[in-house]
Amino acid sequence: MSNNELSNLGQAARQASFALMSLRRPQKDALLTSIIDGIGAAQEEILAANGQDLADARDAGLDDAMLDRLLLTPQRLEAICSDIQTVIGLADPVGEDIDSKLLDNGMRLSRRRIPLGVVGVIYEARPNVTIDIAVLALKTGNAAILRGGKETRRSNLALVAVIHRALAEHNLPQAAIGLIDNPDRALVAQLLKLDRYVDMIIPRGGAGLHQLCKEQATIPVITGGIGICHLYVDVSADLDKALAVIENAKVQRPTVCNALDTLLVHADVAGTLLPALQARLAPQGVKLLGCARTAALIEAAPAEEGDYDREWLSLTLGIKVVDDVEQAIDHIRAHSSDHSESILTADMAVAHYFAACINSAAVYINASTRFTDGSQFGLGAEVAVSTQKLHARGPMGLEALTTYKWLGVGDYTVRQ
Amino acid sequence: MSNNELSNLGQAARQASFALMSLRRPQKDALLTSIIDGIGAAQEEILAANGQDLADARDAGLDDAMLDRLLLTPQRLEAICSDIQTVIGLADPVGEDIDSKLLDNGMRLSRRRIPLGVVGVIYEARPNVTIDIAVLALKTGNAAILRGGKETRRSNLALVAVIHRALAEHNLPQAAIGLIDNPDRALVAQLLKLDRYVDMIIPRGGAGLHQLCKEQATIPVITGGIGICHLYVDVSADLDKALAVIENAKVQRPTVCNALDTLLVHADVAGTLLPALQARLAPQGVKLLGCARTAALIEAAPAEEGDYDREWLSLTLGIKVVDDVEQAIDHIRAHSSDHSESILTADMAVAHYFAACINSAAVYINASTRFTDGSQFGLGAEVAVSTQKLHARGPMGLEALTTYKWLGVGDYTVRQ
Structure with missing residues (x-):
């Protein structure tokens, strides 16, 4: 994947975000249900791909803890589907008016919650995160660009194929969930500068990844995850x-x-x-x-x-x-x-x-x-844990994948 | 000012933010009143410093629009004081509970609004912004590090001296409002990487400044200001x-x-x-x-x-x-x-x-x-206008200078 192809992925994700942002909750929940069904239907394919990833990882000498994080089993896929079901049950924050007031000039001014747009997520060799992030992004009407660990390449391809089939089934652009399927680390640096198309970067990994993102990104980054x-x-x-x-x-x-x-x-x-x-x-x-x-x-x-x-x-x-x-x-x-x-x-x-x-x-x-955990705090799902001051702090739920716009409704109102 | 001195300024501002963050509204409003009184008392000194800045700016060939933005007059100082009075009248967002719930385990969990900590502001040759930002920061319990245009150096020194006297009068550390009194542009790049001490960067200037901040900062930046x-x-x-x-x-x-x-x-x-x-x-x-x-x-x-x-x-x-x-x-x-x-x-x-x-x-x-303006939107004051998606959008009022922490109150509660 060249820099140009990454830029195209970004542009396509941005375009797809326009289709996602006005979906209503039932449409989004139906899409997520299709992903559950798709995981069930593709179980053999997913487990086979995961088996190949595991074999390669064993050959590469990954330790037991890493192999365990990489492993998918029928039970783990079931748990993933059960988590999607939980997200389906969560209220949709998009469309909510945070506040609304009538200005002296007669204009009704509201702050309305909207999707962020396109979210870039960089994470390690954990295939469950692929589904997790895609589901949270879609539930909130966001597109996402995923960059998982190279050890989970085949598992991620199989999982993203399920998501793409579900999107197609609902006449939604597959570019809504983009996958950077290339281990070249230079692409991470390029993703971090794709501010024309990407609205937020979430690093899910160690201190080194967070530092890299802080230093290189021209896109706002949610740093966190390190707890002393x-x-x-x-x-x-x-x-x-x-x-x-x-x-x-x-x-x-x-x-x-x-x-x-x-x-x-x-x-x-x-x-x-x-x-x-x-x-x-x-x-x-x-x-x-x-x-x-x-x-x-x-x-x-x-x-x-x-x-x-x-x-x-x-x-x-x-x-x-x-x-x-x-x-x-x-x-x-x-x-x-x-x-x-x-x-x-x-x-x-x-x-x-x-x-x-x-x-x-x-x-x-x-x-x-x-x-300090999304489920303990009753958020129902956790996008990441932020330890920075802007936008969101601590466990980030669905709300953290939204922003707001000011909406002013007047009657040909002009400023005096 | 060396890199080391800038780091010291940052550290001192961080330390000062600890003193500011637990001030109650009456204490903060009394501090702001002292600034109004101080501007009145130091009027001659401020105008003399501004006169020297203006003379130098004329010699340097600045155009009339820039000279006008640089100019302070008794009337303009009065308008600045009247704006401070408006800020004094605004409610203090700090301490507010955004939401609060009782968890099943008996823990009361709230999101409590707190100051950001230390705000870095980079702006052009407009001495009124010096007071403006300092006042909004202090009202919300934040420390600030200011980097104004070099053409307003003497005016800024005179205005910050007034703020420092007011802080001293209330037994608060003068480092609460730090001024980078050095035209070296390298210091801007260094300020943008002072993530150890600074929580947010607000650029107030043209597209070039915003781009510079996006590219160089390791601190979250509020970009905006450009309106097509x-x-x-x-x-x-x-x-x-x-x-x-x-x-x-x-x-x-x-x-x-x-x-x-x-x-x-x-x-x-x-x-x-x-x-x-x-x-x-x-x-x-x-x-x-x-x-x-x-x-x-x-x-x-x-x-x-x-x-x-x-x-x-x-x-x-x-x-x-x-x-x-x-x-x-x-x-x-x-x-x-x-x-x-x-x-x-x-x-x-x-x-x-x-x-x-x-x-x-x-x-x-x-x-x-x-x-699209803080006063038109009834925010009472405007920190900046954000066109990015994270943290705050459009006109930013006092609330945008705050964040929140999760506060959990239990009874020796442990996680099951």
């Missing part, structure tokens, strides 16, 4: 309950972005809490790193330069003893990735002070950091 | 009233971004409308450019390649005769800058079809394009 998450145990916290929350935040699923990375403990309760914590977490394989004050209380490897700036994605937990909530806030401001932070406290004033001072995408009082 | 605005006269329009709207859109203030650039006329009324339009606009100095069908009806210079892609900012009007609303929509989609478009029609179905198909920042039915 903190939990502060205040002097007034119920320590028994605190142990359960810390365990949940760290151990329940350590490999995800909303898992706990650094525990901050008020000095006056550290002597009680930390030994109990070690007794509880050590048998579960949690490795503790700590400051000097931590190491004076429990066995913990010394936290080294940069350890408090790492997203662990594993059973490692950084610990720091602090004098008060101020020190906890200072530490979070210096080290957070603006994802999820929590305070455990019985003190109303301290809780509200913490919540007022920390402006991460998600801030919790007396809860685990693990809740 | 269209008005389509449908076959069913009241032609007498249409003439008045076209005149308003083109002639009332031709140098601004919401002025009309291209008139699209349904072929069946072109023979009636265009001669009457020429008779009405020619005496006012409007120069008409048109397609071949236009030239067959009235005296109009032929529209050349690219003419329909120009923002005229002058008394030139492009005209194109179209067969129907579809052709009008196609033309707008191909040539619009997504700013403001209007349809004049008596036909409800055509009006709604046009409004559904055109997704520019502002779309009008039976009204002039000249309304």
Whole structure:
């Protein structure tokens, strides 16, 4: 695929977005139902393609975790279809008037929710994301250009073929969902500059991909996904309950972005809490790193330069003893990735002070950091998790795939 | 100012934003009142600095329009203070809960409006913008880093000194409003990459500045300001009233971004409308450019390649005769800058079809394009006009200087 072909893909997606943007919810839901039916009908074809991808990936020496993310099974396809059914059940945000007022000159002025247009998504070797993003885009009347990991090439082709058949069945342009079927990394850089046709870039991958997008894109990028998450145990916290929350935040699923990375403990309760914590977490394989004050209380490897700036994605937990909530806030401001932070406290004033001072995408009082997630937040679906300030923050649902226009209705109204 | 000094300015602004973000409205309004008082007290000093800037600008051969934009007078300072008073009167969006719900697990989850943090603004030689942006930023609890045109250097220093005295008076860090007092253009490129400290970049200038920001920034940029605005006269329009709207859109203030650039006329009324339009606009100095069908009806210079892609900012009007609303929509989609478009029609179905198909920042039915403006829209103040899709569209008021965080309040709630 040449730069010119990519530009054509963009132009076709833009053109297709004009057909999608005025679809009503029943038409969009019927299209998504056709995709469910299509996945069922093409199951053998999809699994065969996936099998070839897997064989190649094994030969290439990909690790078990990556192979597992690549794998499709009849059960996983069923789960994907069940997720599409969930999206069908969600309300359509498009067409909603955010607000509406009558101006003094008689003009009725509304902000009306509309699709973004064309969304570019760059992701790794996870074939489920292909369907996921296409479905969320179509539900909100957007076209999408997909760039998946090269290891899932055949699986993605088979899945996009299903989507294209469904689009054709509903007399919609297949270019509504475009796939960059070429592993050349230069095409990513070119996609990031296709601002003439693409309205938003969503990177779904590691820190490197997000950095690349921030640096190279001339299109607005939703950055996020990296969670250096903190939990502060205040002097007034119920320590028994605190142990359960810390365990949940760290151990329940350590490999995800909303898992706990650094525990901050008020000095006056550290002597009680930390030994109990070690007794509880050590048998579960949690490795503790700590400051000097931590190491004076429990066995913990010394936290080294940069350890408090790492997203662990594993059973490692950084610990720091602090004098008060101020020190906890200072530490979070210096080290957070603006994802999820929590305070455990019985003190109303301290809780509200913490919540007022920390402006991460998600801030919790007396809860685990693990809740930062579209389904936990009741959004029904998750496009991505944003840790930047513009447009959308935290888990992004369907609304984040829309924007608005001002609509003014007058009676040949002129400006005085 | 070195790269390092700019980084220090950014860091200090970020630190200052922590002090600003929890201010309550009365504190912020008191600060703004101090700025009004400070401008009054420093009037002579400000006017003297401005006089020196003007003298240098005259020597440098700046044209009258630029000199006029640079000029401060006692009356203009009074108008600036009156604008600050208006901002003081506006509601503070910070702290508002956008929505709030009780999750099944008992957690109360809200989206709470918060300041963006630090806003970087790059603008031209207009000293009023210095106060304008500082006041809007402070009202919403944001810090700002200002980079004004080099021709207003002394005026900006005098105005920022007033702001710094007001901040000091209220025990707030002066770094809340930082000024890049150095004409070196390399600093703009560096500011655009200061993503560690700056949350949003607002360019206020021409197409070149917006392009530079899109290409170089690693910080989200609000692009906009360029308006290639269209008005389509449908076959069913009241032609007498249409003439008045076209005149308003083109002639009332031709140098601004919401002025009309291209008139699209349904072929069946072109023979009636265009001669009457020429008779009405020619005496006012409007120069008409048109397609071949236009030239067959009235005296109009032929529209050349690219003419329909120009923002005229002058008394030139492009005209194109179209067969129907579809052709009008196609033309707008191909040539619009997504700013403001209007349809004049008596036909409800055509009006709604046009409004559904055109997704520019502002779309009008039976009204002039000249309304796309913060004060006309009742926003009370205007930060910028966005023509991009993310975060904010069209005239941006105080709300566009805010974002939100998710706040979850539980009872030691853990994820199942």
